[in-house]
Amino acid sequence: MKTSGKNIFGTSFSAKGTTFFHAKNPATGDELPTSYYEATLEEVNEAIRLAEKAFILYREKTGVEKAIFLEGIAEELMQIEGELVDLCSQETGLPLGRLTGELGRTTGQLKLFASLLRDGSWVDARVDEADPNRTPFPKPDIRQMQIALGPVGVFGASNFPLAFSVAGGDTASALAAGCTVVVKAHPAHPGTSELVGTAIVKAAKQTNMPNGVFSMVQGASIEVGQAIVRHPLIKAIGFTGSFRGGKALFDEAAKRKEPIPVYAEMGSVNPVFVLPAILKEKHQALAEGLSTSVQLGAGQFCTNPGITVLPKMDESNLFEDALKTSIEASESTTMLTGAIHGAYNQGLERLKTKNEIVSVSIGKKAEGQAQGVAEVLSVSANHFLSDKEMEEEIFGPSTLLVRTKDKTEIMDVAKNLNGHLTATVHGTPEDLEEYADLLKVLERKVGRLLINGFPTGVEVCHSMVHGGPFPATTDARMTSVGTAAITRFTRPMCYQNYPDSLLPDELKTENPLNILRIENGKYLLP
Numbered sequence: 001m002k003t004s005g006k007n008i009f010g011t012s013f014s015a016k017g018t019t020f021f022h023a024k025n026p027a028t029g030d031e032l033p034t035s036y037y038e039a040t041l042e043e044v045n046e047a048i049r050l051a052e053k054a055f056i057l058y059r060e061k062t063g064v065e066k067a068i069f070l071e072g073i074a075e076e077l078m079q080i081e082g083e084l085v086d087l088c089s090q091e092t093g094l095p096l097g098r099l100t101g102e103l104g105r106t107t108g109q110l111k112l113f114a115s116l117l118r119d120g121s122w123v124d125a126r127v128d129e130a131d132p133n134r135t136p137f138p139k140p141d142i143r144q145m146q147i148a149l150g151p152v153g154v155f156g157a158s159n160f161p162l163a164f165s166v167a168g169g170d171t172a173s174a175l176a177a178g179c180t181v182v183v184k185a186h187p188a189h190p191g192t193s194e195l196v197g198t199a200i201v202k203a204a205k206q207t208n209m210p211n212g213v214f215s216m217v218q219g220a221s222i223e224v225g226q227a228i229v230r231h232p233l234i235k236a237i238g239f240t241g242s243f244r245g246g247k248a249l250f251d252e253a254a255k256r257k258e259p260i261p262v263y264a265e266m267g268s269v270n271p272v273f274v275l276p277a278i279l280k281e282k283h284q285a286l287a288e289g290l291s292t293s294v295q296l297g298a299g300q301f302c303t304n305p306g307i308t309v310l311p312k313m314d315e316s317n318l319f320e321d322a323l324k325t326s327i328e329a330s331e332s333t334t335m336l337t338g339a340i341h342g343a344y345n346q347g348l349e350r351l352k353t354k355n356e357i358v359s360v361s362i363g364k365k366a367e368g369q370a371q372g373v374a375e376v377l378s379v380s381a382n383h384f385l386s387d388k389e390m391e392e393e394i395f396g397p398s399t400l401l402v403r404t405k406d407k408t409e410i411m412d413v414a415k416n417l418n419g420h421l422t423a424t425v426h427g428t429p430e431d432l433e434e435y436a437d438l439l440k441v442l443e444r445k446v447g448r449l450l451i452n453g454f455p456t457g458v459e460v461c462h463s464m465v466h467g468g469p470f471p472a473t474t475d476a477r478m479t480s481v482g483t484a485a486i487t488r489f490t491r492p493m494c495y496q497n498y499p500d501s502l503l504p505d506e507l508k509t510e511n512p513l514n515i516l517r518i519e520n521g522k523y524l525l526p
Helices: 039-058 063-079 081-092 098-121 170-179 190-206 222-230 241-252 276-299 316-327 338-354 381-385 408-413 429-434 434-444 483-489
Strands: 008-009 012-014 126-128 142-148 152-155 179-182 214-217 237-240 264-265 272-274 307-310 360-363 375-380 398-403 420-426 448-449 488-495 517-519 521-522
Touching: 008 039, 012 338, 039 179, 039 214, 039 222, 039 408, 063 081, 063 098, 063 170, 063 190, 081 098, 081 190, 081 276, 081 360, 098 170, 098 483, 142 179, 152 170, 170 179, 170 483, 190 214, 190 448, 222 241, 222 420, 222 434, 237 241, 237 483, 241 264, 272 276, 276 398, 276 429, 307 316, 307 434, 307 488, 316 360, 316 375, 338 375, 375 381, 381 398, 381 408, 408 434, 434 448, 483 488
Parallel strands: 126 517, 152 179, 152 237, 179 214, 237 264, 272 307, 272 420, 307 398, 375 398, 420 448
Antiparallel strands: 008 012, 008 214, 126 142, 142 488, 360 375, 517 521
16 A cells, blocks of 8 residues: 655655545545545644744745746646646546646636736735824824735635645635645545645745745544644635535634634525526527536536526426426536535435425436436425525535516515525626616625626636625635635735835835835826
């Protein structure tokens, strides 16, 4: 049996624990040969102490230096593309093409944050110059900018083993902010995590980053993650996963002597509203589009459309028929883990016990273990509104059709929604005018509102919001995708009557970095 056990502490590796675990190939159910040792409390503490020591140095690095580091990580990941994608496919059951694309997204977001750092304006610098002649009191010189919080704990996600895991968006944004990072690797893909973590360490060495700017610990139990959250030197947490896991971390952080922010993205059913006129015009295309979106990635995207709200009209039956045909012709794909597959089936069975829930269509089951078979269920709006459990996420390739009888019921469904990551509205220009009040309601329920599209697929760009009101996330003001994610790991710092020579370059009077700033209340271009 090959053993590994590489918990990464800066430039060193450690395996002091006595408990180990293995990844499993979800397609076959077979254990993979490598053993991974659970990090001990001593090892977790060592990684965090090293991160604190490194933070003192790393926070002083210039934006360009940090950008070079992030670009170096992207380059190192591309150097191991073949090995990385192959192992990741074994650990997750995801196809090679999907993982190659996800690696491109991972390196792309690292480079996007690097470009943000090279520009430098993200710090939101504000300068209010002194006015000694102001009456009745002189005005002091006051300047403000965003600075890094400190060491950050990041939890790898199961459904995006590259883009939301060890070198994913949380790590990239935290490093860009000037924070050091300690990652808790996801136990479903420990080998993938180790390869990525080793690449980050190599890039750190090559770009002269301080030892401990990045560390990673392995663990299948909750104790390793709890130890990170509880440690007094950790100043923030990034998490993508289940509501149960994210809320537990949030509650744990709130119990600390010094509570810290936990930015947890915890799941969503991403309701889709189909309005009457567009349903009449495009019921076939809408059904096919929904079928594709529901089944994308075996339904394991956090933006999977888990609820579809339909108006009462003849075309609704045609839409359901077309959706049924598409779903029944589709073949299942492997889900990420046996546990996720089991939870998906249990969720469907639990939903089917609800009053008036009926199954509309079921896909074909392919050969292999952990097969996520697509299923469409249906219920009246009246019964949906009477049972909030129907709104809970079932992580997998399913959607619940909510049949409404009029506009009032459509609006009632929207008004009674919990917080979600996205909502989608399909409508003609006339539909959208008539249902403008629906859009206003949905603005208060989600972080991203789509018109005539499907929510699966999250563009990595400056304006993206991947977040939403609780329980979708623990902080609706933030996003975990896009460059605005950097502010999760910063705080505003104010300098009053500071000597110009001691100010950060971003705030010096001559603006040596030539960044966009607010000076005396006005945005000034460099």
